[in-house]
Amino acid sequence: MAERLTRAAACPCGGRPAGTPYLxxxxxxxxxLADTPAPDAEALMRSRYSAFVREDAAYLxxxxxxxxxPAALTLAPxxxxxxxxxxxHRRLDDTHAEVEFVxxxxxxxxxxxxxxxxxxxVREQDAGAGRWFYVDGLLF
Incomplete structure:
Protein backbone atom coordinates (compact mmCIF):
# COMPACT_ATOMS: atom_id res chain seq x y z
CA MET A 1 0.00 0.00 0.00
CA ALA A 2 1.27 3.47 -0.89
CA GLU A 3 2.68 5.46 1.99
CA ARG A 4 0.58 8.44 3.09
CA LEU A 5 2.66 11.53 3.70
CA THR A 6 1.46 14.41 5.83
CA ARG A 7 2.19 18.04 5.06
CA ALA A 8 5.07 18.09 7.57
CA ALA A 9 6.53 14.66 6.70
CA ALA A 10 10.09 14.75 5.38
CA CYS A 11 10.38 13.95 1.70
CA PRO A 12 11.40 10.33 0.97
CA CYS A 13 14.17 11.57 -1.33
CA GLY A 14 15.89 13.22 1.63
CA GLY A 15 14.82 16.69 0.59
CA ARG A 16 16.38 19.40 -1.47
CA PRO A 17 17.61 21.04 0.73
CA ALA A 18 17.85 18.23 3.27
CA GLY A 19 14.80 17.85 5.51
CA THR A 20 12.38 19.64 3.17
CA PRO A 21 8.82 18.37 3.70
CA TYR A 22 7.37 16.14 0.96
CA LEU A 23 4.83 18.70 -0.25
CA LEU A 33 2.68 17.01 -12.98
CA ALA A 34 0.77 18.88 -15.69
CA ASP A 35 1.65 22.38 -14.50
CA THR A 36 4.71 21.91 -12.23
CA PRO A 37 7.32 19.76 -13.96
CA ALA A 38 10.60 19.03 -12.23
CA PRO A 39 13.01 21.89 -13.10
CA ASP A 40 16.05 19.68 -13.71
CA ALA A 41 17.08 16.04 -14.05
CA GLU A 42 18.07 15.70 -10.39
CA ALA A 43 14.69 16.94 -9.19
CA LEU A 44 12.98 14.54 -11.60
CA MET A 45 15.11 11.63 -10.40
CA ARG A 46 14.37 12.49 -6.77
CA SER A 47 10.64 12.71 -7.49
CA ARG A 48 10.77 9.34 -9.26
CA TYR A 49 12.41 7.84 -6.15
CA SER A 50 9.60 9.31 -4.05
CA ALA A 51 7.09 7.86 -6.52
CA PHE A 52 8.66 4.41 -6.03
CA VAL A 53 8.31 4.88 -2.24
CA ARG A 54 4.65 5.84 -2.73
CA GLU A 55 4.06 3.08 -5.33
CA ASP A 56 2.88 5.68 -7.85
CA ALA A 57 3.29 3.81 -11.14
CA ALA A 58 1.27 6.45 -13.04
CA TYR A 59 3.83 9.17 -12.23
CA LEU A 60 6.74 6.89 -13.07
CA PRO A 70 7.23 0.24 -20.96
CA ALA A 71 3.55 -0.28 -21.80
CA ALA A 72 2.83 -1.02 -18.14
CA LEU A 73 4.73 -0.97 -14.88
CA THR A 74 4.23 -3.44 -12.06
CA LEU A 75 5.96 -2.47 -8.84
CA ALA A 76 7.35 -5.23 -6.66
CA PRO A 77 5.18 -5.69 -3.56
CA HIS A 89 24.18 15.51 -11.36
CA ARG A 90 25.72 16.40 -14.70
CA ARG A 91 23.96 18.64 -17.18
CA LEU A 92 25.54 17.65 -20.50
CA ASP A 93 23.79 20.33 -22.57
CA ASP A 94 20.42 22.09 -22.62
CA THR A 95 18.50 18.89 -23.30
CA HIS A 96 20.59 16.05 -21.81
CA ALA A 97 21.67 15.23 -18.25
CA GLU A 98 22.85 12.35 -16.09
CA VAL A 99 22.24 11.64 -12.42
CA GLU A 100 24.24 9.06 -10.50
CA PHE A 101 22.59 7.77 -7.35
CA VAL A 102 22.41 4.95 -4.85
CA VAL A 122 16.31 14.24 -21.81
CA ARG A 123 14.43 17.54 -21.80
CA GLU A 124 11.74 18.05 -24.41
CA GLN A 125 10.25 21.40 -25.22
CA ASP A 126 6.61 22.07 -24.54
CA ALA A 127 4.65 25.29 -24.26
CA GLY A 128 6.86 26.33 -21.32
CA ALA A 129 10.55 25.87 -20.62
CA GLY A 130 10.53 22.14 -21.29
CA ARG A 131 10.00 18.92 -19.39
CA TRP A 132 12.61 16.39 -18.27
CA PHE A 133 12.09 12.65 -18.84
CA TYR A 134 13.92 9.57 -17.59
CA VAL A 135 15.40 7.65 -20.56
CA ASP A 136 17.38 4.74 -19.10
CA GLY A 137 20.17 3.90 -16.72
CA LEU A 138 23.46 2.07 -16.41
CA LEU A 139 23.67 -0.14 -13.32
CA PHE A 140 26.91 -0.45 -11.39
Whole structure:
Protein backbone atom coordinates (compact mmCIF):
# COMPACT_ATOMS: atom_id res chain seq x y z
CA MET A 1 0.00 0.00 0.00
CA ALA A 2 1.27 3.47 -0.89
CA GLU A 3 2.68 5.46 1.99
CA ARG A 4 0.58 8.44 3.09
CA LEU A 5 2.66 11.53 3.70
CA THR A 6 1.46 14.41 5.83
CA ARG A 7 2.19 18.04 5.06
CA ALA A 8 5.07 18.09 7.57
CA ALA A 9 6.53 14.66 6.70
CA ALA A 10 10.09 14.75 5.38
CA CYS A 11 10.38 13.95 1.70
CA PRO A 12 11.40 10.33 0.97
CA CYS A 13 14.17 11.57 -1.33
CA GLY A 14 15.89 13.22 1.63
CA GLY A 15 14.82 16.69 0.59
CA ARG A 16 16.38 19.40 -1.47
CA PRO A 17 17.61 21.04 0.73
CA ALA A 18 17.85 18.23 3.27
CA GLY A 19 14.80 17.85 5.51
CA THR A 20 12.38 19.64 3.17
CA PRO A 21 8.82 18.37 3.70
CA TYR A 22 7.37 16.14 0.96
CA LEU A 23 4.83 18.70 -0.25
CA UNK A 24 7.55 21.35 -0.64
CA UNK A 25 9.89 18.93 -2.39
CA UNK A 26 8.87 16.01 -4.63
CA UNK A 27 5.18 16.25 -3.73
CA UNK A 28 4.70 19.41 -5.75
CA UNK A 29 5.92 17.67 -8.93
CA UNK A 30 4.04 14.43 -8.32
CA UNK A 31 0.75 16.10 -7.38
CA UNK A 32 0.93 18.77 -10.11
CA LEU A 33 2.68 17.01 -12.98
CA ALA A 34 0.77 18.88 -15.69
CA ASP A 35 1.65 22.38 -14.50
CA THR A 36 4.71 21.91 -12.23
CA PRO A 37 7.32 19.76 -13.96
CA ALA A 38 10.60 19.03 -12.23
CA PRO A 39 13.01 21.89 -13.10
CA ASP A 40 16.05 19.68 -13.71
CA ALA A 41 17.08 16.04 -14.05
CA GLU A 42 18.07 15.70 -10.39
CA ALA A 43 14.69 16.94 -9.19
CA LEU A 44 12.98 14.54 -11.60
CA MET A 45 15.11 11.63 -10.40
CA ARG A 46 14.37 12.49 -6.77
CA SER A 47 10.64 12.71 -7.49
CA ARG A 48 10.77 9.34 -9.26
CA TYR A 49 12.41 7.84 -6.15
CA SER A 50 9.60 9.31 -4.05
CA ALA A 51 7.09 7.86 -6.52
CA PHE A 52 8.66 4.41 -6.03
CA VAL A 53 8.31 4.88 -2.24
CA ARG A 54 4.65 5.84 -2.73
CA GLU A 55 4.06 3.08 -5.33
CA ASP A 56 2.88 5.68 -7.85
CA ALA A 57 3.29 3.81 -11.14
CA ALA A 58 1.27 6.45 -13.04
CA TYR A 59 3.83 9.17 -12.23
CA LEU A 60 6.74 6.89 -13.07
CA UNK A 61 5.24 6.10 -16.48
CA UNK A 62 4.35 9.75 -17.17
CA UNK A 63 7.96 10.83 -16.51
CA UNK A 64 9.53 8.02 -18.57
CA UNK A 65 10.58 9.03 -22.08
CA UNK A 66 8.31 7.59 -24.78
CA UNK A 67 11.27 5.98 -26.58
CA UNK A 68 11.99 3.62 -23.66
CA UNK A 69 8.75 3.66 -21.63
CA PRO A 70 7.23 0.24 -20.96
CA ALA A 71 3.55 -0.28 -21.80
CA ALA A 72 2.83 -1.02 -18.14
CA LEU A 73 4.73 -0.97 -14.88
CA THR A 74 4.23 -3.44 -12.06
CA LEU A 75 5.96 -2.47 -8.84
CA ALA A 76 7.35 -5.23 -6.66
CA PRO A 77 5.18 -5.69 -3.56
CA UNK A 78 6.63 -5.35 -0.10
CA UNK A 79 9.62 -3.19 -0.99
CA UNK A 80 10.69 -0.86 1.80
CA UNK A 81 12.79 2.02 0.47
CA UNK A 82 15.46 2.99 2.98
CA UNK A 83 17.13 6.03 1.48
CA UNK A 84 18.58 7.85 -1.48
CA UNK A 85 22.03 9.31 -2.03
CA UNK A 86 22.61 11.46 -5.10
CA UNK A 87 26.28 11.16 -6.01
CA UNK A 88 26.38 13.40 -9.09
CA HIS A 89 24.18 15.51 -11.36
CA ARG A 90 25.72 16.40 -14.70
CA ARG A 91 23.96 18.64 -17.18
CA LEU A 92 25.54 17.65 -20.50
CA ASP A 93 23.79 20.33 -22.57
CA ASP A 94 20.42 22.09 -22.62
CA THR A 95 18.50 18.89 -23.30
CA HIS A 96 20.59 16.05 -21.81
CA ALA A 97 21.67 15.23 -18.25
CA GLU A 98 22.85 12.35 -16.09
CA VAL A 99 22.24 11.64 -12.42
CA GLU A 100 24.24 9.06 -10.50
CA PHE A 101 22.59 7.77 -7.35
CA VAL A 102 22.41 4.95 -4.85
CA UNK A 103 19.00 3.86 -3.56
CA UNK A 104 18.72 1.36 -0.73
CA UNK A 105 15.77 -0.97 -0.24
CA UNK A 106 14.69 -4.10 1.57
CA UNK A 107 12.02 -6.66 0.75
CA UNK A 108 10.46 -8.46 3.69
CA UNK A 109 13.04 -9.45 6.27
CA UNK A 110 15.79 -9.77 3.68
CA UNK A 111 19.06 -7.94 3.89
CA UNK A 112 19.10 -4.41 2.46
CA UNK A 113 20.08 -4.03 -1.19
CA UNK A 114 21.69 -1.16 -3.07
CA UNK A 115 20.70 0.07 -6.51
CA UNK A 116 23.59 2.11 -7.95
CA UNK A 117 22.68 3.68 -11.28
CA UNK A 118 23.72 6.44 -13.64
CA UNK A 119 20.44 7.55 -15.18
CA UNK A 120 20.10 9.43 -18.44
CA UNK A 121 17.52 12.17 -18.88
CA VAL A 122 16.31 14.24 -21.81
CA ARG A 123 14.43 17.54 -21.80
CA GLU A 124 11.74 18.05 -24.41
CA GLN A 125 10.25 21.40 -25.22
CA ASP A 126 6.61 22.07 -24.54
CA ALA A 127 4.65 25.29 -24.26
CA GLY A 128 6.86 26.33 -21.32
CA ALA A 129 10.55 25.87 -20.62
CA GLY A 130 10.53 22.14 -21.29
CA ARG A 131 10.00 18.92 -19.39
CA TRP A 132 12.61 16.39 -18.27
CA PHE A 133 12.09 12.65 -18.84
CA TYR A 134 13.92 9.57 -17.59
CA VAL A 135 15.40 7.65 -20.56
CA ASP A 136 17.38 4.74 -19.10
CA GLY A 137 20.17 3.90 -16.72
CA LEU A 138 23.46 2.07 -16.41
CA LEU A 139 23.67 -0.14 -13.32
CA PHE A 140 26.91 -0.45 -11.39
Missing amino acids: GCCGRYIAH LATWHASTR GVQWLGLQVRA ARSRTGGARAQRLHERSRF
